[in-house]
Amino acid sequence: MKKDTITASGQSSVTVYDFGAHVTSWKNASGKEILYTSPSAKLDGSKAIRGGIPICFPQFGKKGPLRQHGFARNSFWTPDESFGSTEDGPALKYTLRDTGETRQSAWPHSFEAAYFVTLAPDGNSLTVELQVKNTNKNGEEFSFTTALHSYFCCNSQETTLSEYSGLKYEDNIESGVEKTQHGIIEFGKEVDRVYLGTKSTLSLPSANLVIEKVNMPDAVVWNPYIEKTAALSDMPDDDWKKFICIEPGRIGEPAFVKPGETWTCSLTLLSTS
Numbered sequence: 697m698k699k700d701t702i703t704a705s706g707q708s709s710v711t712v713y714d715f716g717a718h719v720t721s722w723k724n725a726s727g728k729e730i731l732y733t734s735p736s737a738k739l740d741g742s743k744a745i746r747g748g749i750p751i752c753f754p755q756f757g758k759k760g761p762l763r764q765h766g767f768a769r770n771s772f773w774t775p776d777e778s779f780g781s782t783e784d785g786p787a788l789k790y791t792l793r794d795t796g797e798t799r800q801s802a803w804p805h806s807f808e809a810a811y812f813v814t815l816a817p818d819g820n821s822l823t824v825e826l827q828v829k830n831t832n833k834n835g836e837e838f839s840f841t842t843a844l845h846s847y848f849c850c851n852s853q854e855t856t857l858s859e860y861s862g863l864k865y866e867d868n869i870e871s872g873v874e875k876t877q878h879g880i881i882e883f884g885k886e887v888d889r890v891y892l893g894t895k896s897t898l899s900l901p902s903a904n905l906v907i908e909k910v911n912m913p914d915a916v917v918w919n920p921y922i923e924k925t926a927a928l929s930d931m932p933d934d935d936w937k938k939f940i941c942i943e944p945g946r947i948g949e950p951a952f953v954k955p956g957e958t959w960t961c962s963l964t965l966l967s968t969s
């Protein structure tokens with residue numbers, strides 16, 4: 697696997713693997729790690745990297761016939777070696793296209809995906825942008841669901857989230873049954889919920905983090921708690937205490953893209969400490 701790093705002010709840095717175009721680390725200007733990556737994550741291409749920001753595409757979770765979260769996080773993306781920055785700061789670019797294998801799959805479309813990872817010059821903001829172009833020659837529109845499955849370092853037991861009250865969510869612990877959130881979210885148990893129609897700006901106060909998302913109306917909130925973590929081969933048993941996932945995505949309603957058109961979403965994370 698190939699790993700690239702970009703740096704900006706102070707001790708800031710971002711690390712990205714070509715396998716999955718997977719961001720595994722973002723340290724802010726004071727050197728604080730914002731993204732949780734499991735110390736037992738597999739880094740040999742045998743499975744998706746546990747932690748950081750996996751790209752779920754072209755299917756979120758089990759919402760379709762493909763493998764869980766689609767094939768993008770299990771594919772080698774091509775780094776653009778000549779790419780050094782966007783107008784917003786030092787950056788990396790990765791691309792992924794359909795292969796013989798994906799054309800044989802239940803999502804047989806031609807596509808070009810580009811992923812841009814940009815660190816702000818002050819080191820305290822990270823932006824990732826996913827672009828998906830439909831290159832089907834047969835005139836066929838395609839659709840997909842997607843999420844940027846971000847694992848954020850925090851003390852999960854001291855975390856509460858208040859921005860979801862009143863929203864509908866699909867509860868994955870009860871086979872996706874739809875419920876309504878009343879009040880704050882707490883993490884004293886397994887939480888695995890797809891919140892629909894969330895605000896475009898969310899926050900994770902226990903990590904001093906602001907999350908801005910574009911074209912991703914939904915957000916999955918996940919913490920595996922004790923038993924699910926014990927069943928994960930690539931995470932230490934106690935590490936559910938060290939993170940929660942807030943996964944911006946387009947899940948409730950898929951994205952539809954006509955041939956020749958490009959669909960874009962982005963996520964900007966702002967670290968305020």
Ligand SMILES: O=P(O)(O)OC[C@H]1O[C@H](O)[C@H](O)[C@@H](O)[C@@H]1O
Pocket residue numbers: 744757764765845868888889916917918941943
């Ligand atoms: O173990 P993975 O395939 O990486 O999935 C990790 C988790 O991703 C999302 O948060 C899903 O909502 C969960 O149901 C799933 O357990």
